[in-house]
Amino acid sequence: MNFNLSRALGRTLKPGDEIVTTSLDHEANVSPWRLLAEDRGLVVRQVRLTDELTLDMDDLRSKLNDRTRVVAFYLASNAVGTLTDAPRIAELAHSVGALAWVDAVAFAPHRRMNVERIGADVLLCSPYKLFGPHLGMAWMRPEPAEALPAERVRPAGEQPPGHRFETGTLSHEAIAGFIGAVVYLASLGGGGTALGSARRR
Numbered sequence: 001m002n003f004n005l006s007r008a009l010g011r012t013l014k015p016g017d018e019i020v021t022t023s024l025d026h027e028a029n030v031s032p033w034r035l036l037a038e039d040r041g042l043v044v045r046q047v048r049l050t051d052e053l054t055l056d057m058d059d060l061r062s063k064l065n066d067r068t069r070v071v072a073f074y075l076a077s078n079a080v081g082t083l084t085d086a087p088r089i090a091e092l093a094h095s096v097g098a099l100a101w102v103d104a105v106a107f108a109p110h111r112r113m114n115v116e117r118i119g120a121d122v123l124l125c126s127p128y129k130l131f132g133p134h135l136g137m138a139w140m141r142p143e144p145a146e147a148l149p150a151e152r153v154r155p156a157g158e159q160p161p162g163h164r165f166e167t168g169t170l171s172h173e174a175i176a177g178f179i180g181a182v183v184y185l186a187s188l189g190g191g192g193t194a195l196g197s198a199r200r201r
Helices: 002-010 031-040 057-063 086-095 142-147 172-188
Strands: 018-022 043-047 068-074 099-103 122-125 137-140
Touching: 002 031, 002 122, 018 031, 031 043, 043 057, 057 086, 068 086, 086 099, 137 142
Parallel strands: 018 043, 018 068, 068 099, 099 122
Antiparallel strands: 122 137
């Protein structure tokens, strides 16, 4: 799914535009940008980590400029479990006009999320991490969802707006499994602290 969405965004980018990733991102939120950069003449910058294996916010600030188009980052590292200050990162991305592109795969099984408070423009997840099937899920703000030129077989103008990123016949059994997993988790209650509700630093 991230390859599909990053390719769609790539059609709007120009040579020299920049993408920021981090040293702890999963390859799923790094490789699509590197391959896109090779094809479109983009620049990919990578944010360092601190000695505590958290994101170096000063290094992030130093890598942002008026050519930055995307800041791709994780909510929770799948390797070491550290969390990011997602609302602050999104705020910094937006301050230079970039999209906040969030990988929530390792975070979603453990805590609730509020995409508005996080400040995400795109948030990606996979239900297989939370008792569901191996399926991709994306949430997008309406503006990029409507504006991105979707990569698909049939021209976007021939599809209902809600189907712009569907590339063919859907896996209805997987979608039913995803819904079942969400219903099950909702029945348990709780869910930990909602990311994005804490006071910003």
